Amino acid sequence: MLTVFTPTFSINRFYFPLSVESDTPFLQYIPNQDVAYGIGGLFIALFLASIVIALLSRAPTYLGAVMGSLCIAVSLFLRGSLSNTPMYVGSFILDSLGAYLLLLTTLVMCGRWVAYVEDGRTPFPQLLWIVGGLLFVGCVVLETVALPLTFYRDAWYRHIGHMLHMASVSATLCGAGIGFLASVWKAVVNKGRCIVVEVVCLLCAFALLLVWSSFALAQTRLPLGGAVGSEVAWYLLNVLPLGLVLVLWTVVNAPRVFCYEEAVGKQPPVYRLRHSGSYGGHYEYPAEYSYPLRAPGVPDYCRHGGSSNGDMEEKIQKAILRYA
Numbered sequence: 001m002l003t004v005f006t007p008t009f010s011i012n013r014f015y016f017p018l019s020v021e022s023d024t025p026f027l028q029y030i031p032n033q034d035v036a037y038g039i040g041g042l043f044i045a046l047f048l049a050s051i052v053i054a055l056l057s058r059a060p061t062y063l064g065a066v067m068g069s070l071c072i073a074v075s076l077f078l079r080g081s082l083s084n085t086p087m088y089v090g091s092f093i094l095d096s097l098g099a100y101l102l103l104l105t106t107l108v109m110c111g112r113w114v115a116y117v118e119d120g121r122t123p124f125p126q127l128l129w130i131v132g133g134l135l136f137v138g139c140v141v142l143e144t145v146a147l148p149l150t151f152y153r154d155a156w157y158r159h160i161g162h163m164l165h166m167a168s169v170s171a172t173l174c175g176a177g178i179g180f181l182a183s184v185w186k187a188v189v190n191k192g193r194c195i196v197v198e199v200v201c202l203l204c205a206f207a208l209l210l211v212w213s214s215f216a217l218a219q220t221r222l223p224l225g226g227a228v229g230s231e232v233a234w235y236l237l238n239v240l241p242l243g244l245v246l247v248l249w250t251v252v253n254a255p256r257v258f259c260y261e262e263a264v265g266k267q268p269p270v271y272r273l274r275h276s277g278s279y280g281g282h283y284e285y286p287a288e289y290s291y292p293l294r295a296p297g298v299p300d301y302c303r304h305g306g307s308s309n310g311d312m313e314e315k316i317q318k319a320i321l322r323y324a
Contacts, residue, residue, distance in 0.1 A: 032080075040073050043069055044073045047069040050246065051066055053253050054255055057259055059255030062105065064104045064108070068100075068242075070098075071094045075093075075094035078094070089151060093143060093144060096169075097143070099172065100135075100136050102245055103172060103176060104133070106202065106245075107128050107135075108132060110182060111124075111125035111128040114128065132175070138168070142168035146163075146165040146168065147161065165220055166220050166221070172212075176207075177210060179206045180207060197252055198257055204244075208244055215238055
């Protein structure tokens with residue numbers, strides 16, 4: 001029967017895995033308790049700030065960032081008080097889960113922004129949301145299975161765990177890259193309605209998530225030692241990018257920036273004209289019927305189809321208003 005590594009303890013009661021293997025993708029050192037607790041406290045503050053701005057902005061789509069900050073904070077507290085193997089595994093799972101939640105939230109924000117600048121005329125926002133949801137579910141499942149396997153004594157099980165871990169991190173890397181390129185593309189194409197704050201929030205978030213996933217992948221692929229095996233590098237390239245994403249979104253109040261319901265709600269109401277009458281004194285129009293109309297010359301944020309269809313629809317509405 002396979003057994004996990006037997007834990008041993010140092011004088012200061014920190015957990016350290018026995019029989020450190022060169023193929024273990026994680027940092028093999030005793031974490032500093034004070035540093036882990038201190039940075040965990042900062043993420044608790046970011047968690048509380050995220051809750052406040054999410055409630056004030058009434059943006060349920062920001063719930064992913066709120067839960068991501070909580071996952072990272074709990075991960076750091078577990079890291080500072082390691083006492084058994086499940087806590088060690090849980091720390092890494094929660095750290096990855098926080099990154100996946102931030103990626104999902106960023107993709108949702110990008111989809112809402114694209115839907116706004118495109119007036120809902122393309123299925124690209126829905127495609128981003130589907131890709132983000134599939135990435136999140138797939139990465140969480142892979143990481144939950146992979147991380148416990150890397151602590152087994154059997155080399156084949158560790159190899160399988162490493163492959164699954166690399167697959168989840170690589171998917172995160174690809175997702176962040178796709179989001180970064182999509183944001184740049186839409187910002188260049190839609191210059192007229194491109195808002196600088198939104199572009200900065202998206203591009204910086206995707207770039208920092210690229211840094212996180214690149215470092216996580218390097219931990220698995222490269223041999224231990226140097227920057228890959230440094231605790232300082234782990235905080236600078238793993239924790240700091242995720243924290244900067246939350247700080248940026250908190251400072252600029254990202255839920256408010258990416259909430260377009262208020263802007264869309266300012267469009268004029270839809271007018272309905274009801275007609276009934278006779279034709280030549282012999283025939284009547286069908287009972288009563290109505291035309292869904294919008295004031296001419298005002299863009300329709302929910303209009304679908306190309307510009308030619310929109311122009312024709314506007315001409316028809318003008319004619320109906322003129323001869324009604």
